[in-house]
Amino acid sequence: xxxxxxRQLGAELAARRVSSVEIARxxxxxxxxxxxxxxxxxxxxxxxxxxxxxxxxxxxxxGKAGPLTGIPVAHKDIFCAEGWRTTCGSKMxxxxxxxxxxxxxxxxxxxxxxxxxKTNMDEFAMGSSNETSFYGPVRNPWNTEMxxxxxxxxxxxxxAARLAPAATGTDTGGSIRQxxxxxxxCGLKPTYGVCxxxxxxxxASSLDQAGPFAKTAEDLALLLDAMAGFDARDSTSLERVxxxxxxxxxKPIKGLxxxxxxxxxxxxxxxxxxxxxxxxxxxxxxxxxxxxxxxLPNMRLAVPVYYVxxxxxxxxxxxxxxxxxxxxxxPEYVDLLDMYKKTRAQGFGAEVKRRILIGTYxxxxxxxxxxxLKAQQLRRLIANDFVxxxxxxxxxxxxxxxxxxxxxxxxAADPVQMYLSDIYTIPANLAGLPAMSIxxxxxxxxxxxxxxxxxxxxxxxRMLNTAHQYQQATDWHMKMPEDVTS
Amino acid sequence: MKWEIVVGLEIHAQLSTxxxxxxxxxxxxxxxxxxxxxxxxxxxxxxLPVLNKGAVERAVRFGLAVDATINRRSVFARKNYFxxxxxxxxxxxxxxxxxxxxxxxxxxxxxxxxTVRITRAHLEEDxxxxxxxxxxxxxxxxxxxxxxxxxxxxxxxxxxxxAEAVAYAKSxxxxxxxxxxxxxxxxxxxxxxxxxxxxxxxGSGKLGTRCEIxxxxxxxxxxxxxxxxxxxxxxxxxxxxxxVQETRLYDPDKDETRPMRTKEDAMDYRYFPDPDxxxxxxxxxxxxxxxxxxxxxxxxxxxxFIEDYGVTTDEARLLTSEKNLASYFEAAARKLVAxxxxxxxxxxxxxxxxxxxxxxxxVMGLLAAQLNKTGMDVENSPVHALQFALIHAxxxxxxxxxxxxxxxxxxxxxxxxxxxxxxxxIIGRRGLRQISDAGALEKIVDQxxxxxxxxxxxxxxxxxxxxNALVGQVMKATQGKANPTxxxxxxxxxxx
Numbered sequence: 001x002x003x004x005x006x007r008q009l010g011a012e013l014a015a016r017r018v019s020s021v022e023i024a025r026x027x028x029x030x031x032x033x034x035x036x037x038x039x040x041x042x043x044x045x046x047x048x049x050x051x052x053x054x055x056x057x058x059x060x061x062x063g064k065a066g067p068l069t070g071i072p073v074a075h076k077d078i079f080c081a082e083g084w085r086t087t088c089g090s091k092m093x094x095x096x097x098x099x100x101x102x103x104x105x106x107x108x109x110x111x112x113x114x115x116x117x118k119t120n121m122d123e124f125a126m127g128s129s130n131e132t133s134f135y136g137p138v139r140n141p142w143n144t145e146m147x148x149x150x151x152x153x154x155x156x157x158x159x160a161a162r163l164a165p166a167a168t169g170t171d172t173g174g175s176i177r178q179x180x181x182x183x184x185x186c187g188l189k190p191t192y193g194v195c196x197x198x199x200x201x202x203x204a205s206s207l208d209q210a211g212p213f214a215k216t217a218e219d220l221a222l223l224l225d226a227m228a229g230f231d232a233r234d235s236t237s238l239e240r241v242x243x244x245x246x247x248x249x250x251k252p253i254k255g256l257x258x259x260x261x262x263x264x265x266x267x268x269x270x271x272x273x274x275x276x277x278x279x280x281x282x283x284x285x286x287x288x289x290x291x292x293x294x295x296l297p298n299m300r301l302a303v304p305v306y307y308v309x310x311x312x313x314x315x316x317x318x319x320x321x322x323x324x325x326x327x328x329x330x331p332e333y334v335d336l337l338d339m340y341k342k343t344r345a346q347g348f349g350a351e352v353k354r355r356i357l358i359g360t361y362x363x364x365x366x367x368x369x370x371x372x373l374k375a376q377q378l379r380r381l382i383a384n385d386f387v388x389x390x391x392x393x394x395x396x397x398x399x400x401x402x403x404x405x406x407x408x409x410x411x412a413a414d415p416v417q418m419y420l421s422d423i424y425t426i427p428a429n430l431a432g433l434p435a436m437s438i439x440x441x442x443x444x445x446x447x448x449x450x451x452x453x454x455x456x457x458x459x460x461x462r463m464l465n466t467a468h469q470y471q472q473a474t475d476w477h478m479k480m481p482e483d484v485t486s
Numbered sequence: 487m488k489w490e491i492v493v494g495l496e497i498h499a500q501l502s503t504x505x506x507x508x509x510x511x512x513x514x515x516x517x518x519x520x521x522x523x524x525x526x527x528x529x530x531x532x533x534l535p536v537l538n539k540g541a542v543e544r545a546v547r548f549g550l551a552v553d554a555t556i557n558r559r560s561v562f563a564r565k566n567y568f569x570x571x572x573x574x575x576x577x578x579x580x581x582x583x584x585x586x587x588x589x590x591x592x593x594x595x596x597x598x599x600x601t602v603r604i605t606r607a608h609l610e611e612d613x614x615x616x617x618x619x620x621x622x623x624x625x626x627x628x629x630x631x632x633x634x635x636x637x638x639x640x641x642x643x644x645x646x647x648x649a650e651a652v653a654y655a656k657s658x659x660x661x662x663x664x665x666x667x668x669x670x671x672x673x674x675x676x677x678x679x680x681x682x683x684x685x686x687x688x689g690s691g692k693l694g695t696r697c698e699i700x701x702x703x704x705x706x707x708x709x710x711x712x713x714x715x716x717x718x719x720x721x722x723x724x725x726x727x728x729x730v731q732e733t734r735l736y737d738p739d740k741d742e743t744r745p746m747r748t749k750e751d752a753m754d755y756r757y758f759p760d761p762d763x764x765x766x767x768x769x770x771x772x773x774x775x776x777x778x779x780x781x782x783x784x785x786x787x788x789x790x791f792i793e794d795y796g797v798t799t800d801e802a803r804l805l806t807s808e809k810n811l812a813s814y815f816e817a818a819a820r821k822l823v824a825x826x827x828x829x830x831x832x833x834x835x836x837x838x839x840x841x842x843x844x845x846x847x848x849v850m851g852l853l854a855a856q857l858n859k860t861g862m863d864v865e866n867s868p869v870h871a872l873q874f875a876l877i878h879a880x881x882x883x884x885x886x887x888x889x890x891x892x893x894x895x896x897x898x899x900x901x902x903x904x905x906x907x908x909x910x911x912i913i914g915r916r917g918l919r920q921i922s923d924a925g926a927l928e929k930i931v932d933q934x935x936x937x938x939x940x941x942x943x944x945x946x947x948x949x950x951x952x953x954n955a956l957v958g959q960v961m962k963a964t965q966g967k968a969n970p971t972x973x974x975x976x977x978x979x980x981x982x
Contacts, residue, residue, distance in 0.1 A: 198533070
């Protein structure tokens with residue numbers, strides 16, 4: 001079962017060779033045993049998981065199972081799940097038990113998927129290394145001295161270490177794709193608005209989007225089918241006819257125009273990453289794809305624009321953690337202001353505070369026009385670059401991250417270096433475009449390299465098709481870290 | 487030096503939706519603390535706002551009622567500040583692009599009519615309530631009110647006295663109730679006023695430094711606070727000082743305003759568009775639908791009353807000061823027209839105006855006085871509009887005198903009876919039917935003349951007052967039932 005895909009597990013369940021409870025026990029046991037080594041989970045609750053698995057088995061017995069029925073899925077601890085502690089990686093919510101399901105959780109449950117547990121993450125999704133979690137850093141299953149990427153580092157590591165067949169994550173500036181790349185798994189951020197944000201703890205509302213982690217593009221499609229869908233409780237959720245994201249997987253990609261933005265292959269990329277990406281591009285040419293050079297001239301502005309807009313929204317989104325109604329409250333204080341100050345000083349970690357300060361600054365009277373407003377204008381320019389590029393190509397290919405996984409602690413003291421880790425992923429968030437990362441090789445240290453596929457709005461099915469065809473021709477995605485096979 | 491007072495008002499009208507502006511929780515007043523606060527209202531992690539269409543529709547209704555521009559696209563922003571009864575740490579409010587821009591409202595103070603310009607009206611959510619008593623050193627937070635929809639209506643500084651400000655506030659109060667967007671209950675905080683007050687030398691074109699006065703929850707407090715504040719500012723200036731721009735709180739117990747916060751410590755709210763809510767788009771078609779569904783507005787109705795029912799301009803204004811009063815008037819007037827006791831040609835404009843004007847006087851006189859005396863609202867009047875018309879019909883038919891018409895009205899008021907024949911039953915039972923029998927009346931007149939030689943003498947000496955005394959005696963002798971016209975004629979004849 002170790003390396004089985006959702007599709008394969010589904011087939012085992014359908015043939016009654018294994019039960020959902022058995023699968024759940026198998027992964028729970030792995031998550032408990034190895035979870036500690038990688039620190040991938042914040043919360044496991046065997047009883048809750050098995051109760052759901054038993055219900056799934058009952059459903060399978062009636063013959064009404066869907067593709068996800070009985071499949072355990074690990075959820076990033078940013079999603080509220082009814083009755084589950086939901087911490088968002090923060091001390092602030094250490095004891096917060098969510099009284100309702102996020103839309104994404106509800107959709108997964110409705111599809112029969114079993115909640116395997118809640119995965120570790122950077123505090124309030126702010127980080128690219130999973131080092132900002134109050135619950136300790138997650139370790140990269142390929143090399144435990146390395147970071148798994150972030151902020152959905154726990155989900156990426158859980159799938160990479162085969163502690164879960166699939167997982168959910170969220171991506172605000174690369175938080176699905178970058179850890180997918182650094183941990184050697186597949187991850188997809190859909191078009192903004194495809195997955196409801198209801199019950200997903202907000203970091204930067206105009207950028208946050210939920211998406212799946214899995215071993216294969218096909219599994220991503222199956223999980224996305226469940227996660228996506230209109231939700232009236234999220235005013236930015238898009239009302240669209242439901243689609244089958246797996247529908248085009250088998251289509252040949254001969255003639256597919258692959259856009260290669262000059263700016264995505266610029267300086268700063270590690271040579272090993274460049275080499276792996278080049279090899280992947282050669283593979284696509286072999287599959288009959290046509291490379292097209294395109295340009296995203298404003299891409300260089302993406303990181304500064306992001307680090308104005310995301311902290312601005314975050315500074316406001318995190319104001320509700322004030323110690324008044326729920327969550328952490330400082331044990332001692334003299335008055336209201338003191339209670340606010342101490343609660344937030346003690347409840348938030350350094351990176352969260354840094355971003356609240358930046359966000360508060362850029363929204364302040366006298367600075368708003370120069371920072372927030374200007375950043376919004378530039379955001380539009382960056383989005384327009386993609387519109388122009390997609391007139392010339394069907395998908396855009398490039399590296400997901402400029403480097404492979406770095407050492408725990410290496411960039412922790414240098415936020416700017418850390419922020420540059422998302423230089424290739426941020427543009428898609430600013431434009432609201434779908435983007436994904438799939439494994440495409442390794443560097444000299446045997447650390448995974450990720451290939452990023454950016455698509456036009458609502459072209460998830462085509463992107464998954466592109467990735468699936470590549471995965472039919474290669475087997476990078478089925479590689480596992482040696483340590484986890486035991 | 488002569489000083490001029492300049493006032494602008496910001497009025498928060500609570501919109502009469504059954505659920506909150508961004509959540510499905512109910513808005514009803516007076517529930518046990520925190521029982522009407524949903525996950526969205528208490529700002530649990532991950533919850534999101536969804537705009538209540540009913541609130542938008544009410545804002546559009548308001549915009550149409552004051553001839554404002556309904557902005558086809560408006561934007562919700564976040565107003566960021568920390569306070570325990572503000573669960574999200576920000577209030578969602580429209581800032582740069584409100585749903586309603588411009589517009590105007592006419593007011594009347596004394597004999598003068600005046601137009602007050604409206605700057606804007608925008609949608610926002612209310613905060614909860616902090617309760618600082620009864621918790622032994624702690625504060626209680628009630629989030630039932632959090633998320634209640636408000637329309638903040640901002641006027642230009644067009645008012646020049648406390649009286650004008652009150653007239654404007656009253657006119658607006660009447661309008662929001664008229665168009666059914668706000669219940670106007672000031673005790674419950676459904677209609678709250680903040681006043682921006684400044685003074686300047688008479689004739690100066692420049693505005694003085696203003697102070698904003700908060701917490702004005704009655705028209706009386708509004709008036710007193712403005713008057714106090716203007717006096718205070720004038721004193722400061724006359725003593726050679728300068729007015730400091732600040733927010734002040736009115737204390738009705740002491741009848742004074744005192745500083746709350748100055749401009750220097752005014753908070754930086756860090757407004758920015760709320761990324762959880764796309765810009766609000768209002769289609770032309772929807773605006774048209776709202777327009778069609780709008781009730782007839784007071785000014786239109788007033789013009790119609792003048793034209794159709796022959797009421798005076800003043801009567802029209804008073805009758806349309808409240809929707810229920812206008813409805814009462816029109817129902818009664820219509821009924822009287824239908825009864826046509828004076829026998830006008832069917833559908834004649836003159837007849838309608840004749841009856842309308844009689845009912846207008848009755849509503850503004852007899853009915854208004856009684857409502858005033860009992861403190862009752864017109865919609866609860868024990869005498870129904872149709873009965874009110876019937877009483878007047880009987881009077882016009884000369885079945886009862888105007889004095890006894892009042893008697894019937896009072897009796898119905900005291901002992902409500904909504905049977906069709908209630909008016910006639912009272913007239914019959916109490917023997918109020920007027921005496922128009924010429925022979926019988928002549929006999930009584932003769933008796934009165936014989937019994938009052940002094941009055942007869944005085945009248946003949948030219949004292950017209952003595953004539954009225956004689957009429958009074960005849961009326962007394964008939965318990966008010968004598969046909970007054972006939973009595974007049976008889977007396978004149980006998981005395982000439």
